[in-house]
Amino acid sequence: MIYFNNVTKVFSNNCVALSDISFGVSDGEFVSIAGKSGAGKSTLIRLLLNEERPTQGEIIFEDINVNKMSPSYLPYYRRKIGVVYQDYKLLPQKTVFENVAFALEVLGKSESEIKRVVPQALDLVGILDKASNFPKELSGGEQQRTALARAIVIQPRVLVADEPTGNLDMITTKEIVKLFLKINQLGTAVILTTHNREIVNSIQKRLIVLDKGKIIRDEEKGRYYL
Amino acid sequence: MQSKKFYMFNNFFRVFKFGWQEISRNMGISIGTIFIIFIALCLVGGTFLLRGMSENLIATLENKVDVSVYFKDDAKEEDVLLVKKQIEEFPEVKEVEYISKEKALETFKETHKNNQLLMESLTEIGSNPLPSSLNIKAIQASSYENLTNFLMNGEYKNIIEKINWSENQAIIERLFSISNAVKTGGFAASLILVLIAVIVTFNTIRLAIYSKREEIETMKLIGATNWFIRGPFVVQGLITGFFAGLIAFLFFYGVEMGLSSRGLGIFGELGFFNFFEENILLFLIIQIGGGIIISTFASLLAVQRYLKTEKN
Numbered sequence: 001m002i003y004f005n006n007v008t009k010v011f012s013n014n015c016v017a018l019s020d021i022s023f024g025v026s027d028g029e030f031v032s033i034a035g036k037s038g039a040g041k042s043t044l045i046r047l048l049l050n051e052e053r054p055t056q057g058e059i060i061f062e063d064i065n066v067n068k069m070s071p072s073y074l075p076y077y078r079r080k081i082g083v084v085y086q087d088y089k090l091l092p093q094k095t096v097f098e099n100v101a102f103a104l105e106v107l108g109k110s111e112s113e114i115k116r117v118v119p120q121a122l123d124l125v126g127i128l129d130k131a132s133n134f135p136k137e138l139s140g141g142e143q144q145r146t147a148l149a150r151a152i153v154i155q156p157r158v159l160v161a162d163e164p165t166g167n168l169d170m171i172t173t174k175e176i177v178k179l180f181l182k183i184n185q186l187g188t189a190v191i192l193t194t195h196n197r198e199i200v201n202s203i204q205k206r207l208i209v210l211d212k213g214k215i216i217r218d219e220e221k222g223r224y225y226l
Numbered sequence: 227m228q229s230k231k232f233y234m235f236n237n238f239f240r241v242f243k244f245g246w247q248e249i250s251r252n253m254g255i256s257i258g259t260i261f262i263i264f265i266a267l268c269l270v271g272g273t274f275l276l277r278g279m280s281e282n283l284i285a286t287l288e289n290k291v292d293v294s295v296y297f298k299d300d301a302k303e304e305d306v307l308l309v310k311k312q313i314e315e316f317p318e319v320k321e322v323e324y325i326s327k328e329k330a331l332e333t334f335k336e337t338h339k340n341n342q343l344l345m346e347s348l349t350e351i352g353s354n355p356l357p358s359s360l361n362i363k364a365i366q367a368s369s370y371e372n373l374t375n376f377l378m379n380g381e382y383k384n385i386i387e388k389i390n391w392s393e394n395q396a397i398i399e400r401l402f403s404i405s406n407a408v409k410t411g412g413f414a415a416s417l418i419l420v421l422i423a424v425i426v427t428f429n430t431i432r433l434a435i436y437s438k439r440e441e442i443e444t445m446k447l448i449g450a451t452n453w454f455i456r457g458p459f460v461v462q463g464l465i466t467g468f469f470a471g472l473i474a475f476l477f478f479y480g481v482e483m484g485l486s487s488r489g490l491g492i493f494g495e496l497g498f499f500n501f502f503e504e505n506i507l508l509f510l511i512i513q514i515g516g517g518i519i520i521s522t523f524a525s526l527l528a529v530q531r532y533l534k535t536e537k538n
Contacts, residue, residue, distance in 0.1 A: 049447065079449035089444040093251045105240050106450045108233040150448070 001027050001157060001189060002048070007057035009043055009213075017043040019213045021057070025158070025191060030184045032200050033193040034224045035210035041193035044210070045162045048191075049081065050074055062157070079107060082151030082159040082188070086166035088143040090135040090150075096122065097131040100150045107154060121153040122146075125179055141172035148179060158189040165199060173199060200224040237454065245461025255434055256466060259521075262430040263470035264477075266423030267517055271478055273416040274512060278501040280412065284405040291401065293370050294390045295360045295377060301385035306358055309382050313362060316376075318369035323361040330356040357387055424520055431524040435459060435532070442532040452533045456526065463525030464518055471517030475510050478502070 002025040009018040018040045025031050035041050046052045047059055050066050059066040061080070069077055090099050100118045109117075122128040125145040127138075135143055144164060151159055161180065165173035177199055184190045194200060200207055201223050209217040209224060249256045297306055307324065314322050325333075331354050338344045348355075364370055374389050445455045482502045502509065 051447075075446070075449045075451045077449075078447060083447055089440075089447070091441050091444060093248060093441075102445075103448050106445075106448055106454060108236055110232075110236065 001025055001062060002191075003060040004044075004047075005058050005060070007047065007054045007059060009040075009047060009052065010055045016213050018047070018054075021213075021215055023208060023215065023218060025189055027157070028184070028187055028189050030181070030190045030203070030205040031192070031208060032203055032205060032224075033191065033208045033210060034195065034197075034200050035193075036195055038212075039195075039210040040213040041195075041210055042162055043213075045083075045160055045191075045193060048160065049078060049083065075106075079154060080157055082154060082156035084144065084147045084151050084159070084161040084164045086163040088135070088140075088147045090143055090146055092135050095132050095134055096127060096138070096146045096149075099135070099146055100153050103150045103154050117153060118149075121149040124152070124182075125149045139172075140167050141169075141175065144168060144172075144176055145179070148176070148183075152183055152188065156188060158191060159183060161190065161192045163193055163195070165194065165196060170198075174202070177203065197224045237457075241454065241457030242461050244458035245465065248458055248462055249465055256462075259430055259434055260466050260470045260473070263427050263467060263517055263521055264474050266427045266520065267470055267474035267513055268477065269419045269423045270416075270516055271474055271509065271513055273412070273419045274509070275478065275502060277408070277412040277416060278505065280408045281405075282501040284401070284408060287401055289363070291363070293362045293364075293373065295362065296357045296387040296390075297359065298385050298387045299357060301358065303358070305382065305385055306360065309377070309385075310360055313360065313373065313377075316364075316369070316373065318365050319362060319373070320365050321363040325359045325361060327354050327356055327358045330354075330358065427520045428524045428527070431463070431521065432528040435525065435528040439532045442529065446533075455533060456529050459525045459529045460522055463522035467517035467519070467521030468514060469517075470521065471514030474517065475513040478509070478513075479506075 004021050004023050007018055007021040008016070010016050021040075021044065033041050033044065043052065047054055048061070048066065050069070053067050058068075061077070064077060066077070091102065094102060097118055100121055101114045104114050104117065119128055119131070122131055125148050127142055127145045127149070130138060130142055130146075135146065138146065144167075148164075159180070164180075165176055168176065173196070180190050180192060181203070192203075204221050206220050207217070207224060208215055295309070303326065310322050310324050313319055334356060335345070335348070362370075362373060364373065377383065377386055377389060442455055
């Protein structure tokens with residue numbers, strides 16, 4: 001479904017963020033991408049979302065060459081991917097319900113469908129009772145669950161999570177990781193970046209380890225060690 | 227499958243809903259923005275009114291300026307009428323009125339009918355002591371001097387008793403120079419004030435949208451099209467501009483009502499306030515239209531900055 005072919009990213013200050021990266025992600029697969037801070041994990045996600053363009057190489061999503069698409073197609077491309085960030089990126093002036101509904105409103109879905117689907121997504125991540133709260137009234141874990149509900153409500157082909165547990169305590173982290181596994185079981189591919197060894201080792205799925213912008217390991221059921 | 231029409235209507239409705247939501251959930255910022263646009267519109271409206279009112283006032287005063295040519299007692303009526311005809315041929319002359327000896331006497335009697343002493347003196351004289359005269363109104367103050375020269379040096383100088391131009395010359399010239407200064411200076415001042423108003427409004431809205439840049443980024447990542455993001459900001463611009471314009475109009479309306487009800491002496495008499503009343507609809511359109519245009523355009527421009535796809 002997703003292919004990175006010999007992707008290199010060099011920033012304008014000559015800092016090499018990624019060097020000759022090649023890997024693929026299949027439909028319904030769960031891939032963890034681990035590495036220290038600065039290893040290039042976030043850059044890799046930004047390239048996939050077309051927030052940045054690679055210096056060399058190409059990225060293919062289904063049959064789309066991500067870096068050659070026209071700017072006007074970009075919003076439609078991003079609707080195929082559910083994204084969760086470390087800082088949640090919720091819209092502060094909207095309630096939990098409205099934040100999740102926004103992803104469907106962007107797609108032009110009808111009000112009746114939104115009223116039916118959003119509670120299901122909120123229920124799946126366990127925050128249906130917080131539907132009318134604003135983000136600032138929620139804990140970090142609850143905010144991340146909201147972001148997760150927003151990402152999956154559009155039923156994306158792939159869910160991308162960039163250090164989603166970076167701001168959370170260990171217990172909440174485990175709960176969130178369980179949710180990712182549950183979503184993956186329902187058929188959505190998941191790409192999860194993290195520097196947390198415990199998380200990776202508890203997941204026991206495919207692991208890609210990045211170091212200084214290079215892939216140093218790519219293993220099925222890999223374990224992360226430093 | 228949803229039809230395209232339904233999709234567009236849905237989006238249109240949502241853009242309005244989001245715009246209104248942003249205003250109502252950020253009441254503090256919204257009121258602040260409305261207040262700034264209101265101040266800016268007061269500058270624009272104030273200069274518009276002041277210019278119009280001053281021009282009205284000056285036009286009224288200019289209309290009151292005239293030159294009277296008094297003829298000698300023995301001047302024949304046909305000669306006076308010939309002079310009138312000649313003066314009327316001057317392009318800068320607006321109006322010439324002939325006042326015969328009889329008419330002058332009639333007016334004099336009418337004006338002073340309650341003054342016993344004057345009436346008795348008039349009877350005692352026996353004949354009509356008042357001269358015939360021509361009352362001349364010109365388009366420009368400078369014309370009066372030409373006319374005076376023409377009359378004093380022309381073939382009819384012998385039948386002219388006096389011309390009262392020279393007596394009023396200083397005042398008339400001063401009035402016309404003020405009028406010119408108001409016309410040119412007022413235009414320059416309005417331009418500068420309008421520019422200030424536009425810059426202040428732009429900056430206020432730019433700052434308000436700057437605080438939303440991360441939300442705009444998030445919306446882009448979720449896959450919102452540029453118009454879906456831009457739309458609510460445009461709606462906010464429309465609504466805040468409309469309210470600011472309406473408040474500014476009501477403010478001026480209130481001030482005008484308060485001032486004109488007190489009369490304010492000569493200013494009221496000279497039609498200083500007529501300008502507002504005559505142009506009330508135009509003023510309403512300028513205030514509300516100006517508010518909407520400035521605010522919406524500023525929103526569009528400010529949000530555009532964050533919609534650009536920046537890539538290395």
